Amino acid sequence: MAPIGTLHYLVVAAALFILGVIGVLTRRNVVVILMSIELILNAVNLNLVAFSRLWGLHGQVFAIFVITDAAAEAAVGLGILIAFFRNKETVNVDEVDLLKW
Amino acid sequence: MQQVVQPGMQPVATTFFFYFLSGLTLVSGVFVITRKNPVHSALALIFGLLAQAGLYLMLYAPFVAGVQIILYAGGIMVLFLFVIMLVNLERSRREEQFNNQWVIGLLAAVALGVLFVIVYVKGKALFPYRIAQPIENSNTQQIGVMLYGQYMFAFEIASLLLLVAIIGAVVMAKKRI
Numbered sequence: 001m002a003p004i005g006t007l008h009y010l011v012v013a014a015a016l017f018i019l020g021v022i023g024v025l026t027r028r029n030v031v032v033i034l035m036s037i038e039l040i041l042n043a044v045n046l047n048l049v050a051f052s053r054l055w056g057l058h059g060q061v062f063a064i065f066v067i068t069d070a071a072a073e074a075a076v077g078l079g080i081l082i083a084f085f086r087n088k089e090t091v092n093v094d095e096v097d098l099l100k101w
Numbered sequence: 102m103q104q105v106v107q108p109g110m111q112p113v114a115t116t117f118f119f120y121f122l123s124g125l126t127l128v129s130g131v132f133v134i135t136r137k138n139p140v141h142s143a144l145a146l147i148f149g150l151l152a153q154a155g156l157y158l159m160l161y162a163p164f165v166a167g168v169q170i171i172l173y174a175g176g177i178m179v180l181f182l183f184v185i186m187l188v189n190l191e192r193s194r195r196e197e198q199f200n201n202q203w204v205i206g207l208l209a210a211v212a213l214g215v216l217f218v219i220v221y222v223k224g225k226a227l228f229p230y231r232i233a234q235p236i237e238n239s240n241t242q243q244i245g246v247m248l249y250g251q252y253m254f255a256f257e258i259a260s261l262l263l264l265v266a267i268i269g270a271v272v273m274a275k276k277r278i
Contacts, residue, residue, distance in 0.1 A: 004119045007221060009160070012123040014217040016130055018210050023134035025206035026199050031139045031185055035146050038177070039130055042153055045169075049162045057240075060165050061247050067172055068259045072266035074177045078184040079273030085188040086276070094200055 009050035017043035028092045030084075034077050041070045118159060125152035137198050139185050143178060150174045164241040 016039055023036030045063045052059025085091055087098070129149035136142045150173045157166035248256050 004115055004159075007225070008119060008123075009156070010221060011217075012126065012156075014214075014221075015127055018213050018217075019127070019130040019134060021213060022206045022210050025209055026203050027134065028196070028198060028200050029139055031181065031188075032134065032142050032198075035133055035139075035142055035181065038146065038173075039133060039149075042150065042173075045165075046153060046156065049157055049160050049165055052162065053160050057243055057247060060162050060240075060244055061252055063162075063165050064168055064244070064248070065255060065259055067168055068263060071172060071177055072262050074180055075266045075270040076273065078180060079270035081184060082187060082274045090192075091188055092196070 006050050006054060009046060013043040013046040013050070016040075016046065028094060030077075030081050030091050030093055033093060034074060034081075037073070037077075038070060041066055115159065118155070122152045122155045122159070125149070126156070138194060140182070143181050143185060146181075147174050147178050150178070162240065164244050 020036045020039035020043060023039065024033055027033055027036065045066050048059040048063045048066070050059075052063075081091065084096065088095060126149045129145040129152065132145035133142045133149065136145065150169060154166040154169040154174070157163075157169060
């Protein structure tokens with residue numbers, strides 16, 4: 001069997017990214033959509049760490065920044081979700097029409 | 102191919118662990134986007150995150166693996182579970198979980214897949230089997246030096262971003278401001 005190189009990790013990250021995109025585009029529940037966004041960010045992180053094995057530690061530092069961003073995004077997104085649920089009693093994205101005229 | 106490893110740190114069964122952990126990651130990803138109950142999705146996502154921390158360990162990134170477990174699996178997912186329990190999802194669990202955009206989703210997935218295949222086949226020379234000397238012993242120390250030296254401005258910006266996110270989340274979730 002071929003030794004595990006960088007390309008193997010990149011293929012796994014690509015598959016994870018595609019899964020996240022499918023989740024974002026096809027699910028109705030906002031919580032699951034936010035989780036799919038986490039999947040996408042994790043795929044990017046896997047890419048960064050896989051490349052950092054070749055080109056130094058910069059990728060790992062950037063992966064930590066991406067995790068920070070994911071935490072901020074999850075906090076704000078879930079806050080918006082709670083505010084929205086208080087108004088409309090639903091968590092489905094296709095019923096988010098407060099700004100629609 | 103000659104793997105460069107430091108003496109005394111010979112990796113064991115790399116191939117098996119790679120396929121095991123990546124399979125676990127992908128299967129839990131599929132569970133995340135297909136389960137009806139969001140709590141099941143969250144638990145599957147936690148499994149995937151832990152498996153991915155294992156992949157980081159295989160890539161000689163112990164600090165990122167630790168941050169992944171503590172922050173992602175421990176922090177962010179607890180936030181998700183709290184919100185799932187806060188918003189009452191009994192009604193939405195009986196509803197249709199998928200919208201009718203599956204054609205767009207499929208098209209996007211196929212387009213992205215073709216793009217990745219083209220990039221990885223054409224750019225194979227850019228992803229060599231060369232493995233830099235892993236400096237596992239001082240990984241955390243080196244990342245700390247880089248964070249507080251070269252990347253100090255970005256680090257401060259990130260802390261500001263977290264402050265803004267905290268205030269934003271409180272303002273959003275508060276009943277009356």
